[in-house]
Amino acid sequence: MTTVAAYAAPAAKAPLERTTIERRPVGESDVLIDIKFAGICHSDIHQAREGWGEAIFPMVPGHEIAGVVSEVGPGVTKFAVGDRVGVGCMVDSCRECDNCKAGLEQYCDRGPTWTYNAVGRDGEPTYGGYAEKIVVDENYVVRVPDGLSLDVAAPLLCAGITTYSPLKRWNAGPGKRVAVVGLGGLGHMGVKIAHAMGAEVTVLSQSLRKKDDGLRLGADHYYATSDPATFENLKGTFDIILNTVSAPMDFGAYLSLLRTGGSMVNVGLPEEPVHVALTSLFGNLRNLTTSNIGGIPETQEMLDFCAEHGLGAEVELIGAAEINEAYERVVASDVRYRFVIDTATI
Numbered sequence: 525m526t527t528v529a530a531y532a533a534p535a536a537k538a539p540l541e542r543t544t545i546e547r548r549p550v551g552e553s554d555v556l557i558d559i560k561f562a563g564i565c566h567s568d569i570h571q572a573r574e575g576w577g578e579a580i581f582p583m584v585p586g587h588e589i590a591g592v593v594s595e596v597g598p599g600v601t602k603f604a605v606g607d608r609v610g611v612g613c614m615v616d617s618c619r620e621c622d623n624c625k626a627g628l629e630q631y632c633d634r635g636p637t638w639t640y641n642a643v644g645r646d647g648e649p650t651y652g653g654y655a656e657k658i659v660v661d662e663n664y665v666v667r668v669p670d671g672l673s674l675d676v677a678a679p680l681l682c683a684g685i686t687t688y689s690p691l692k693r694w695n696a697g698p699g700k701r702v703a704v705v706g707l708g709g710l711g712h713m714g715v716k717i718a719h720a721m722g723a724e725v726t727v728l729s730q731s732l733r734k735k736d737d738g739l740r741l742g743a744d745h746y747y748a749t750s751d752p753a754t755f756e757n758l759k760g761t762f763d764i765i766l767n768t769v770s771a772p773m774d775f776g777a778y779l780s781l782l783r784t785g786g787s788m789v790n791v792g793l794p795e796e797p798v799h800v801a802l803t804s805l806f807g808n809l810r811n812l813t814t815s816n817i818g819g820i821p822e823t824q825e826m827l828d829f830c831a832e833h834g835l836g837a838e839v840e841l842i843g844a845a846e847i848n849e850a851y852e853r854v855v856a857s858d859v860r861y862r863f864v865i866d867t868a869t870i
Contacts, residue, residue: 525549526556529870530655531844532582536574539848542870545584545651547659554659555603556595557611562653563588563679563837564863566709566770567793569851571641575795579641586653586865587613587639590668590678600662608668610827612681613817615639615650615664627821629664654847656870666824669831676836679709679862680827682817683837687714687766688826690789690815691721694764698722703762703781704743707734709854710768710791712838712861715741718766720833726762728754728778737860741838755780760808768792776804779812787811837862843869 526547531540550556568585570576589611593603603609616637617629624632637644640652651658668677687710696702702723704714711727718725719742726745727738735746747754758781765778770792779788788811805812818826830836838861842850850863 526657528656530584530651531847531870532584533572534582536579536581540572540654542844543582545655547657548648550595550597550659552597552599553661553663554597555593555600555609555662555665557589557591557609557658557660558594559589559591559653559655559658559867561590561675561678562586562865562867563682564847564850564854564865565682566854569854570795576793580649583641584651584654585640586655588678588681588683589653589658590674590681602662603665608674610666610668610677610681611639611653611658611660611664612666612685612823613639615660616645627819629819630817654844654865654870656867664820666820666827669828671831671834672827672836675841675864676839677827678864679713679837679839680830681823683709683713683862684717684830685818685823685826686710686791686815687768688717688829689818689822690766690791691718691764693815694787694789696721696723696764700724700763701726701761703728703765705765705767705778706769706792707738708768708857709859709862712741714766714768715743716835719743720829720835762786764789766791770794772796772798775800775812779804779810782808782810784808787813790814839864841866845869
């Protein structure tokens with residue numbers, strides 16, 4: 525066992541505080557990673573505050589992890605000491621079901637082992653990236669290409685793959701009109717990636733406060749959803765609506781913006797149940813669906829794509845002592861566009 529410093533929530537809704545945790549010994553196929561940067565995802569807050577249900581405490585959040593390999597197990601073949609690597613939302617799965625074999629480990633029939641707030645297949649709780657080090661099986665580690673600095677790469681391990689996967693699956697590209705709902709941690713990466721794929725990109729945000737940023741990040745158009753005229757003027761416009769907002773909304777209004785056969789894909793997960801009138805789906809073959817991160821092969825593909833196109837997250841680097849303040853600012857939508865913890869400060 526290795527004792528490392530970390531920041532943990534001792535109980536639901538309690539402020540995070542500095543502590544120590546135990547990491548397992550490096551096994552046959554494990555890599556030990558010196559964590560350099562860890563992104564703060566809104567899902568960290570949902571879970572630390574039990575917004576998504578009962579959770580495991582103490583909790584060390586963090587599933588946007590970028591660092592450097594410092595030790596490898598004797599059976600490791602994919603990585604060597606000194607490699608720049610990342611770890612996302614999961615650290616294990618059954619590896620035997622059809623989904624795992626297809627590189628869709630996030631849909632493992634037995635359930636993936638999440639990076640934190642989960643119990644591993646060894647029966648021990650998992651602790652995430654707000655820590656100095658982490659031990660992960662090499663099959664759930666990805667390589668960070670040289671073209672990406674580790675600080676802007678860290679948020680790609682969740683925000684990047686969560687938006688890349690559905691945009692790819694629903695064929696965003698030249699000739700396609702994509703709307704991104706919300707310009708936050710997920711939304712700003714959705715804009716960058718959809719633009720790089722060649723789509724015509726529109727941001728739908730509550731106000732025009734971030735319009736200049738949206739256009740700079742790659743959006744072609746920017747509209748305020750607080751203006752009723754937006755929904756009237758954009759009816760039947762979009763092939764894909766990527767909804768990154770974790771709050772209830774008028775789904776009927778947004779679905780009316782789809783073209784025939786268009787899809788609204790939800791990657792935000794509200795804490796409350798949402799209401800959808802089925803009548804809003806009957807016209808024009810509209811689809812309402814979801815997407816959940818991506819598998820390990822697709823996560824590597826996303827990182828390579830981002831490096832090729834020079835796409836990193838827009839980050840605000842913070843020290844570990846600022847985590848609790850950062851949580852409040854995320855809830856208030858006061859971040860452009862991802863807080864990233866410099867783990868050297870833990």
